[in-house]
Amino acid sequence: MNLSANPLLLRYRCSLLRPGQFWVNALVYGLVAGAILLLNGLLYGCTTTTYANAHELGAAIYVQFLILLAILLLVIGPVNTGNALQVEQAERSYDFFRLLPLSPADRAVGILIGRNLAMLPFAGLTTLLMVASGCVGGIAGLFQVQVLVALGSATAAANLAALLISQRQRLPRGPMKANQVNSLLSVIVLASVIAICAACVFAINQNAARIRFHFYALELPWLLVLAGLFLFAAAWSMTGVLRSFRVETGPLFTRPGAIAFLLGCLMICAGLFWSSFHDACPQDAGSILAGYVVVSCFPLLILLADASLSRQDYTDILAGELEPVTLAWVWSRSNVGFWLGCFAIWAGAFVAFGVTGQQGRFGVPLLLVCAVTGASFLFWAGLIELHILCAERNPKLTGLFTVLVAIQSALPLLLGGVLGSKSLVVFSPFGSLSLLAPDSGSVVSPALVLAAALLHFLLGVAVLIPLNREYRELARLPHRCRGA
Amino acid sequence: MDVSAVAAPPVLEVCGLRKAFGSLVAINDVSFSVRRGEVVGLIGPNGAGKTTLLRMLATLLRPTSGRAAILGNELGWGNLAIRRAVGYLPDFFNLYTDLTLRECLTFFGRAYGLPETTVTARVADMLAFVDLTDKGDVLIRHLSRGMVQRLGLAVQLVHDPGLLLLDEPASGLDPKARLQLRGLLKRLSLEGKTIVISSHILPELADFCSHVAILAAGRLRLFGRVDEVQQRLAGVRRVTVRILGDPRAASAVAEEVAGFRVVDVKPGALVAETKRGVESLAELNARLVSRGIAVVGLSEDTATLEELFMQISGQEGER
Numbered sequence: 001m002n003l004s005a006n007p008l009l010l011r012y013r014c015s016l017l018r019p020g021q022f023w024v025n026a027l028v029y030g031l032v033a034g035a036i037l038l039l040n041g042l043l044y045g046c047t048t049t050t051y052a053n054a055h056e057l058g059a060a061i062y063v064q065f066l067i068l069l070a071i072l073l074l075v076i077g078p079v080n081t082g083n084a085l086q087v088e089q090a091e092r093s094y095d096f097f098r099l100l101p102l103s104p105a106d107r108a109v110g111i112l113i114g115r116n117l118a119m120l121p122f123a124g125l126t127t128l129l130m131v132a133s134g135c136v137g138g139i140a141g142l143f144q145v146q147v148l149v150a151l152g153s154a155t156a157a158a159n160l161a162a163l164l165i166s167q168r169q170r171l172p173r174g175p176m177k178a179n180q181v182n183s184l185l186s187v188i189v190l191a192s193v194i195a196i197c198a199a200c201v202f203a204i205n206q207n208a209a210r211i212r213f214h215f216y217a218l219e220l221p222w223l224l225v226l227a228g229l230f231l232f233a234a235a236w237s238m239t240g241v242l243r244s245f246r247v248e249t250g251p252l253f254t255r256p257g258a259i260a261f262l263l264g265c266l267m268i269c270a271g272l273f274w275s276s277f278h279d280a281c282p283q284d285a286g287s288i289l290a291g292y293v294v295v296s297c298f299p300l301l302i303l304l305a306d307a308s309l310s311r312q313d314y315t316d317i318l319a320g321e322l323e324p325v326t327l328a329w330v331w332s333r334s335n336v337g338f339w340l341g342c343f344a345i346w347a348g349a350f351v352a353f354g355v356t357g358q359q360g361r362f363g364v365p366l367l368l369v370c371a372v373t374g375a376s377f378l379f380w381a382g383l384i385e386l387h388i389l390c391a392e393r394n395p396k397l398t399g400l401f402t403v404l405v406a407i408q409s410a411l412p413l414l415l416g417g418v419l420g421s422k423s424l425v426v427f428s429p430f431g432s433l434s435l436l437a438p439d440s441g442s443v444v445s446p447a448l449v450l451a452a453a454l455l456h457f458l459l460g461v462a463v464l465i466p467l468n469r470e471y472r473e474l475a476r477l478p479h480r481c482r483g484a
Numbered sequence: 485m486d487v488s489a490v491a492a493p494p495v496l497e498v499c500g501l502r503k504a505f506g507s508l509v510a511i512n513d514v515s516f517s518v519r520r521g522e523v524v525g526l527i528g529p530n531g532a533g534k535t536t537l538l539r540m541l542a543t544l545l546r547p548t549s550g551r552a553a554i555l556g557n558e559l560g561w562g563n564l565a566i567r568r569a570v571g572y573l574p575d576f577f578n579l580y581t582d583l584t585l586r587e588c589l590t591f592f593g594r595a596y597g598l599p600e601t602t603v604t605a606r607v608a609d610m611l612a613f614v615d616l617t618d619k620g621d622v623l624i625r626h627l628s629r630g631m632v633q634r635l636g637l638a639v640q641l642v643h644d645p646g647l648l649l650l651d652e653p654a655s656g657l658d659p660k661a662r663l664q665l666r667g668l669l670k671r672l673s674l675e676g677k678t679i680v681i682s683s684h685i686l687p688e689l690a691d692f693c694s695h696v697a698i699l700a701a702g703r704l705r706l707f708g709r710v711d712e713v714q715q716r717l718a719g720v721r722r723v724t725v726r727i728l729g730d731p732r733a734a735s736a737v738a739e740e741v742a743g744f745r746v747v748d749v750k751p752g753a754l755v756a757e758t759k760r761g762v763e764s765l766a767e768l769n770a771r772l773v774s775r776g777i778a779v780v781g782l783s784e785d786t787a788t789l790e791e792l793f794m795q796i797s798g799q800e801g802e803r
Contacts, residue, residue, distance in 0.1 A: 007595035095577060096592075099543070101597065315506060
């Protein structure tokens with residue numbers, strides 16, 4: 001890929017690097033960087049209490065430039081990147097952008113680099129200042145490299161995620177609109193950024209360069225584990241960005257892609273929890289397993305929003321079929337069918353993780369949790385699919401379905417709390433996680449849990465009935481279209 | 485008529501194109517073809533599907549079914565060859581307001597693959613074509629709406645596309661800007677550009693359209709040369725004969741010519757109708773002259789595009 005030939009870089013260079021703008025940016029940066037150096041220099045020269053020696057001064061400046069760099073790369077960068085398409089839309093030039101005969105990779109690179117052309121020189125300068133102050137502060141070279149690798153991978157992930165979110169925000173689709181889930185992810189990314197900064201400060205102050213993190217049986221520097229996670233996120237974000245530029249409409253994930261993403265996430269999740277779960281005492285193991293459940297549910301949530309066909313997608317797919325399709329054909333390609341398949345993969349991974357991690361101590365409770373959550377998932381999936389197919393006709397369904405899910409999930413918990421009954425709690429899919437507690441067997445009988453699962457299953461079946469009618473209508477669609 | 489143009493493969497070939505948005509069918513089984521140098525005016529009432537059709541041809545919308553080919557390239561999602569071959573001007577647009585006109589045109593020229601050695605000259609040509617040379621180094625945000633519209637046209641011409649798709653190019657323009665734009669479009673048609681243009685302001689099409697496509701409720705009601713369509717809609721050929729002397733004598737002679745029916749007689753003129761071809765007009769003229777009637781003028785009355793539009797709209801309203 002020839003960067004200099006990328007016309008988007010030319011376009012952004014013209015608009016962002018005009019001398020007037022560049023010198024204003026340079027002045028602002030100079031004032032901030034100068035203030036950091038000046039204040040710390042004054043504190044070092046004029047007082048004896050703040051910094052005892054040049055090492056402490058260097059380490060402090062290192063942290064401050066690290067925070068400045070993180071702000072440039074992880075806040076300003078993603079804001080610039082994420083605004084690119086919004087600006088095109090606001091200026092009503094988006095059609096021209098879409099029509100440019102550029103490959104998806106050229107578009108992505110053009111925006112990622114082009115939109116940050118005004119920021120990147122200052123990020124480079126900050127890196128140099130940070131490394132120099134790190135050397136003065138006696139911070140180990142290897143640790144500095146690890147910090148830069150983690151920051152670099154976080155930058156890639158944050159900027160690509162920002163671009164992906166801005167692409168998806170154009171498409172109000174899916175159950176929860178994709179941008180709602182993506183907003184949630186943005187909060188997670190932002191929280192990660194803050195955590196990185198805090199962790200770096202902690203690491204430097206506590207000389208924690210030697211802190212290790214377990215990934216399955218491997219013992220790795222924690223910054224490298226973090227970098228690996230960000231690279232995973234960056235790789236999938238890049239895949240999504242390229243697909244969104246190439247296809248523009250339709251779900252973000254293809255179905256094989258969604259399964260690969262889910263498997264990757266589950267493997268990583270298991271790797272992160274494996275060591276602590278394996279070595280945990282019986283009292284703690286249940287909590288760790290519950291933590292695994294919560295974290296590993298996130299990819300499922302993403303797939304619910306971003307791997308779902310809209311009504312328009314169904315219409316387009318069915319119109320492509322030359323022969324009339326059957327109801328079974330629609331069911332086999334439906335969102336509900338696919339989501340249930342994803343849940344089966346998740347449940348399989350959960351059971352395998354729980355059984356192997358504690359030498360079979362968790363067996364029946366795992367299956368009971370799967371039964372309750374699986375039946376609940378059927379209910380949720382049915383409602384979400386019904387929403388996808390019917391919300392256009394009746395937007396009020398969103399409120400109704402949200403209330404239904406809230407009641408189904410929270411009411412047993414509330415009643416359990418009010419009446420002091422642990423048995424009632426398992427009627428909530430979230431409450432069913434209490435079955436993983438060491439003493440749960442003596443409080444809740446398996447028969448009661450199975451009754452809870454049956455109740456959720458019946459609710460799910462009740463939702464599938466109107467859904468079946470919608471699918472039947474879709475199955476008739478190609479006939480009608482051709483005749484029209 | 486340019487025989488080579490007829491023999492050449494069509495620039496645009498549309499076959500059974502269809503677009504459904506859920507249960508709403510916006511474009512239904514539309515088929516037509518456009519040859520090099522033809523200028524097709526796309527007319528129809530609001531919601532007829534004109535914009536949807538143009539956006540599909542520009543690869544901005546994916547057809548539900550059917551096919552289309554532009555310069556031999558099958559319409560496909562994100563087909564870069566088609567995007568290079570087409571210039572598309574949306575109905576309401578703006579350009580990068582933080583660029584100058586020259587920077588903007590250079591950007592589009594480079595993006596569409598013009599060699600660096602020729603892009604500067606091409607940009608200058610385009611600025612001159614749309615009469616904006618003196619504004620070349622002005623930021624786009626300082627242009628008037630009419631100038632932006634002309635610049636938009638220049639942007640779509642900078643890579644010399646084989647097919648130009650223009651969606652309501654004169655909407656929102658004041659009369660002066662509209663006249664300027666019409667002048668540019670006329671020049672393009674004279675230069676042999678292949679253009680598909682939709683517009684509500686029909687007089688601006690009438691001047692330079694060779695063909696007309698009439699869309700209503702997503703279906704292509706009529707497509708053909710303007711005169712053919714006019715006749716097909718009217719069903720008969722209507723001719724006004726201006727004469728010297730008694731028009732009743734002339735009327736009697738005209739009635740003798742096979743297929744002619746006199747529908748109006750007024751001082752110095754008569755109006756007759758026939759379902760026969762254009763040669764019948766020559767026959768009528770010859771017969772009148774041979775009977776000693778002084779014919780000073782014979783003209784065929786054709787429906788304007790506006791009348792066609794109203795006719796189709798009226799039919800849709802009755803439906």
